[in-house]
Amino acid sequence: MNAALVISERDNVATALEPLDKGRTITVRDQTVLVAEPIARGHKVALQTIRAGDAVIKYGSPIGTASCDIAPGTHVHTHNVASARGRGDLAASAAASDVARPAGGPRPTAEPAE
């Protein structure tokens, strides 16, 4: 059994199938990644540098946007990934401060005009 799983070729994160200790190397998709901090089972580890504002990709689709630069081998979770969906908090703060809502990840296709 692999220590971590990548689902799609396009993914920039892997899912830990067992707890990963700092300093361990994992090999996924013929690529070796040095684990930079402990990753709990079921949590995600970055396979490459993901820049702030870039999409975090799992299952071949965006699961959110990096809220800061994410280094390879580090933990990818709520502390460094922002959801682009259902963000009433952003809408409320944008309305309060009258600033534009920050750009999120890809949006669903607008529904066709009827």
Next chain:
Amino acid sequence: MTSPSAFLGYARPDGRVGVRNHVLVVPTVICSAVVADRIAASIAPIGASLPHLAGCGQLGPDLTVTHETLAAYCQHPNVGAVIVVALGCEQVVAQQLSDAARRAGKPAAIIAIQSEGGTLRATARGIEIARQMAETLSSVERVWCRASSLILSVKCGGSDYTSGLASNPVVGRVADRLVDMGGAVVLGEIAEIMGAEHLLADRAASHEAATRLLRVVNRVEAEAIALGLDIRGTQPSPGNMRGGLTTIEEKSLGATHKAGERTRLEDVVAYSAPITSKGLTVMDTPGLDVESVTGMVGGGAQICVFTTGLGTPTGNPIAPVVKVTGNTRTAQGMADNIDVDVSGVMSETESLGAAADRLLTEVLAVCSGRPTAAERLGHREFAIHRRNPTI
């Protein structure tokens, strides 16, 4: 006909096929729920009541949904006979519910607590009728039925990282096979399609179905945004996040696997509305497990396959709910709640296809009468979705 594409079910007068044969005891209103529960308990396990919090103090759409959901259960193919327990002064009309049952060819009776003369007399009268109905139903035999007569509800709850990687893909392959055999699959929980709607829309059988899906997902997202809060407080849930799920998009992408890999989206229907298409239907239900399963069974699903990474006991009063987990610790730690353990997919000791074969066999066995863990434990959760305040 004993191939794995068939099961032993109940052929109903309206042409539908049931997998259970319950005497359904329906309170029209919360005020008659205790009497209904006692009547149903007198003929357990064939008796099933639908305790709910509604039936009065509701206006407009909520009253309509309550009425339509209760009527849908009265007509449901898993029900052989119906007793409606009214109080006497409520909004939900007992006669309309018993008429719905009779239109589906089921015997139906009404008991009203006020006109019977109180709790004791109404309960005693109800038990007498219930025993007669149960005796009549006990002589009805199961017959071989085709899997194409099934509407399979797919659901996930208490999700963790194994849900998207193992249990949901296994259920998806069962959904694909059932649709190949001519059956139907229903997926609810619109909030858990958010972030994966493009995948379902790409598989839509018609432009109209794709448009309706995107419209309903956009509406749910707009409702969440209108609250001025981050949906992450509830989607993903705190437990989901501890399990490694970061965003609703990630949860949705894993969750929609259970609707199949190649099923085509045929229709999008309202809460508890009849599911009339073969192939995949999306129902407009909330993400709350019990409200979601209640609606999909109301739409006509005879059985639910429910994946859970963290473990959850949810059942339904009239439809068997089959629990599937890909988490080996949950399979062992909550063994009494789990029907099918597919954790071998995570450890690569079982292929997705082999696990799907095993699950499909179990689904058909449950349709033929094998009790699920939720049925054995008496889990019969029921909750009608409501949108507006009680007046």
